[in-house]
Amino acid sequence: MNQPTEPKADKSGVRRHNLSLVLRTVHEAGETTRAAVAARVGLTRPAVSSLVEQLLDLGFLVESGKTFSGQAGRPGTVLKPADTGSAGLGVEINVDYVTVCVVDLTGTDRVRHTERLDNRAAAPDVLTRAARIAAQALDAAAELRLAPAGAGLALPGLVSGGAVRQAPNLGWNEVDAERLFGDALAALRPGTKGLPLTSDNEANMAALAELRFGTHGDLRTFLHLTGEIGVGGAIVVHGELLRGAHGFAGEIGHLVVDADGPRCRCGSRGCLEQYAGQAALVGAAGATGVPDLVRRAEAADPRALAALGDAGRMLGRALSGAVNLLDPEAVVLGGIYPRLMPWLAPALADELADRVVSGLWTPDAGRLRPASAATDASRGAAALVLHDVLADPLAYAPTTDD
Amino acid sequence: MNQPTEPKADKSGVRRHNLSLVLRTVHEAGETTRAAVAARVGLTRPAVSSLVEQLLDLGFLVESGKTFSGQAGRPGTVLKPADTGSAGLGVEINVDYVTVCVVDLTGTDRVRHTERLDNRAAAPDVLTRAARIAAQALDAAAELRLAPAGAGLALPGLVSGGAVRQAPNLGWNEVDAERLFGDALAALRPGTKGLPLTSDNEANMAALAELRFGTHGDLRTFLHLTGEIGVGGAIVVHGELLRGAHGFAGEIGHLVVDADGPRCRCGSRGCLEQYAGQAALVGAAGATGVPDLVRRAEAADPRALAALGDAGRMLGRALSGAVNLLDPEAVVLGGIYPRLMPWLAPALADELADRVVSGLWTPDAGRLRPASAATDASRGAAALVLHDVLADPLAYAPTTDD
Known part of the structure; x- marks a missing residue:
């Protein structure tokens, strides 16, 4: 706290950390002002303004209108997380359905596709089906100018190291879920090749969704x-x-x-x-x-x-x-x-x-x-992706020409 | 690591921290040398020597004989935790017995008194009995030149805030155990007035004993x-x-x-x-x-x-x-x-x-x-006291004249 940014050390760890701090503060507030962010995180106004400018340039934040803070001083410009750009792709594969959602940086579930189907089948078939549903959701997200920063997989069973160790209700054992899903998605949409994947048990993902998006704060x-x-x-x-x-x-x-x-x-x-x-x-x-x-x-x-x-x-x-x-x-x-x-x-x-x-x-x-409405395992899976973006936005910034 | 001590800041937080670091290192090793401590904690030899001298003066460490390290260099003097001075008093009150132990800084159980009795009685009576057993154990410890740095109480039931909230097997509800025990002990041995007390469920204390003293490391x-x-x-x-x-x-x-x-x-x-x-x-x-x-x-x-x-x-x-x-x-x-x-x-x-x-x-x-032999709730209770001494030995140092 009260630790000034180092404007010359643009690529330094301190600045990266401060960019994350400012983005997370705006994300948690939903909407706020530069002055309120500065007060909250303990950085100077000029330091916060510099960080906000970079986050606006990179498309993580947007400005909208003016607000009066209720306190003395000039009205501030309202800052909000962008509802375009980086998004979390959440995929839940359960016994009798697949749900895919795309959640933007405001935490809003922007695209949601659910298909009821019987997944008690061979794992590659099921993961290919899930990838097909995810590909369609990503097409819809692209029309909203949202691009996935990563994908989270919520799976019914014992999950570790990217694989389903055992899922009695699916009849799966030692299924390399992240690899099968990632390969199937990249085959359908080559642009997703190399997309970061993370996976966990669907119950854990649902609990995460409750923590991040639920009303039982x-x-x-x-x-x-x-x-x-x-x-x-x-x-x-x-x-x-x-x-x-x-x-x-x-x-x-x-x-x-x-x-x-x-x-x-x-x-x-x-x-x-x-x-x-x-x-x-x-x-x-x-x-x-x-x-x-x-x-x-x-x-x-x-x-x-x-x-x-x-x-x-x-x-x-x-x-x-x-x-x-x-x-x-x-x-x-x-x-x-x-x-x-x-x-x-x-x-x-x-x-x-x-x-x-x-x-x-x-x-x-x-x-x-x-459980709170609209908290399910697919949203928890998307939350894990958003968590990574918020923790280090520069790692997810679009590449620029300069 | 590699953070030098500040010899002039003798009372500073850094030196207190380093005293704890050296004492804990010797405690964990059982016996060691100044050179080995320096290598382990990343301080210079002169810094470690200064810290060791102070710990020797205060009676937390002792020297004994010479060792050859097996590596090149002079033989070092062996350092060990003192088996006199600060000790942990552990008291377990269970349904049909009370056990009191006094554990020295080497981790050895030096005094142990167990009495089988039926504790399904009024709480003040039981805690007075336990205090009597503790007073006798402290007398025996004093003959070994051990003085309690604090006492831990292991109690059978739901324990919080120094009190037993509920102990169905004792028939206790809302018993202010630390206060009752402390007052009874101070009445028997006035020198223990103000002795720091801590309390927890006996099962938690037994698990702590397994962690600190057990063979399932x-x-x-x-x-x-x-x-x-x-x-x-x-x-x-x-x-x-x-x-x-x-x-x-x-x-x-x-x-x-x-x-x-x-x-x-x-x-x-x-x-x-x-x-x-x-x-x-x-x-x-x-x-x-x-x-x-x-x-x-x-x-x-x-x-x-x-x-x-x-x-x-x-x-x-x-x-x-x-x-x-x-x-x-x-x-x-x-x-x-x-x-x-x-x-x-x-x-x-x-x-x-x-x-x-x-x-x-x-x-x-x-x-x-x-469970490992010689790990029980009374030893876990004593371990909590020793943990506090190892974390800040200066707070438990005998008062001196200079």
Whole structure:
């Protein structure tokens, strides 16, 4: 703080760092002024102006109109992150759909393509399909003058080193996902060759989306569940994902809720997923899908209500264990669960109240929450890309002639 | 590194920091020379010599004999941490015993008093008893010319802010443990008035002891269980305790292993503690205590073997969930479990193999370990005190006349 920039050391680490500092400050504020940025980051006005000029030239920021700050002094020009230029490409491959989104530097989801399809197929085919959807999304983004700075892949299973180690719900083992996706995308759109790729478990990506774009901004330590065909889990501690020794932490879908229950794809019996996963829940309710399940529940169909009550109870049983272990501020439920909360929540809350060591859970304080709207794993994947751009904008600057 | 000391700034933060750096280096090495310290910390020989002289004067280090380093050069004088002077007082209050230990700067447990007694009594009485045992241990330590730099309290329950929030196995709620213990000790030994106190859950303290003094030095991310009357748990991630949002993480003893099982003191049913806690296990085996249980198991008594097999299976069921959530390198079992491993381990290992998502557990790689000998919660409590002394020895230096 109060560390002046060094105008002569234009390419130095200090200036790069300060460019990132200013860009992140504008990004977090949404819109602001040079004076407010200077006050916030502790640099002089002239230093901030110089940095802002460079970020405007490079297309990371735009100016729009004048504002009165409410304080004494001249009105300032409003600064905003650009809604053109560098963007994050987020790709979620799940069991029964692929979602691709393109998120601009303002954090807005500008292009979103979702295709429902059965991905329980050979990995190269699935990743080629995902690349095709991504290529079309990038075409749409190009019309909005957005170009991907990188791509994040959200994958359902154990992910490390760019590969899916194991995804029982897809039947995948040791699938080199980043390479297969990157090659397929470069074959379709040669301009993407060399695009930086990053990948993680879809549950971790969804938790990241909640952290970066969600409305639960007060939460720093929480459990995040996503109900899909499987039940994904992620653990956030002090604002960071807890990844474990090998990067595989958070497999809450395979907590045992009934030791003698039905066999699970993972090899165990009575895993949470066998009761609260989408396939199990829809099947137990005799429904054809989640919309049909909601309709049946609204019509008080006994079988649907019983299946939802059972799923809520099993969610509560698993979550009570996770809360006892991890002492989070809250549990956030995403995926199919927010729509189903009216029917899941009563049994779920009862189990938590009964089974969490009593000092650890107060049922009345907003500790059980539906995930924020528009936070899903594809947005989390795009957030990882944007994080890299914000951390070092010069590395993503368009090459210029001078 | 290579940051020279500033001899004129004798009281400065830099010199305090360097004193700590040299003391910690000698402490970690056990014994070493000035030259080896200089090479290790990146300070000059004269700077290290000056720091060492001060640490010798203040009584934190001692010299003994000469060593040949095996490299070219003069033999160096051997430096060791002093086994007199500042020591850590560790106090563990558990359901059926109190242990007090005094650990010197070499890390050696010099005085250890354990008394088996029933602590399910009023908190002031129990803490007064513990203070009496601590006072006697301090008398013995004084004869060894050791003086406490502080005291750590290891307590069975949810601990925060110096107080026990809840300890179901003791029947305590909101007990101001540090104050009660400190006042009782000061009443018995007025010289301890103002002694710095710190407190934590006994399971966390046992995990800290394993980290600092244990033989599993390779482990940085692990689960640590201690079998006592209750089953304590602690989670270590990248060498640090995971404490959760309110400091209560790690309550593995209350993971549900049989949803319809017996009622637990915590209010839930079928908690791990109801099968694998000492009281439950000894009771199910029809034994009079742990030594009797071991004798019965060695004699292949069917009831003892059945109880141990059942406890192992339930431990495995709970641990499989914890491993799925946290992806640790290993699980370390302490308290009564190391003695019982021959009978617990088979069923425990089977459950882990069956129930952990398969990429996450390889049963053959030393991932299930007994706790190291001589690592218990009282040593962990003493380690916290020693950590503070090593971090800033000047703050604990005896006052001198000059």
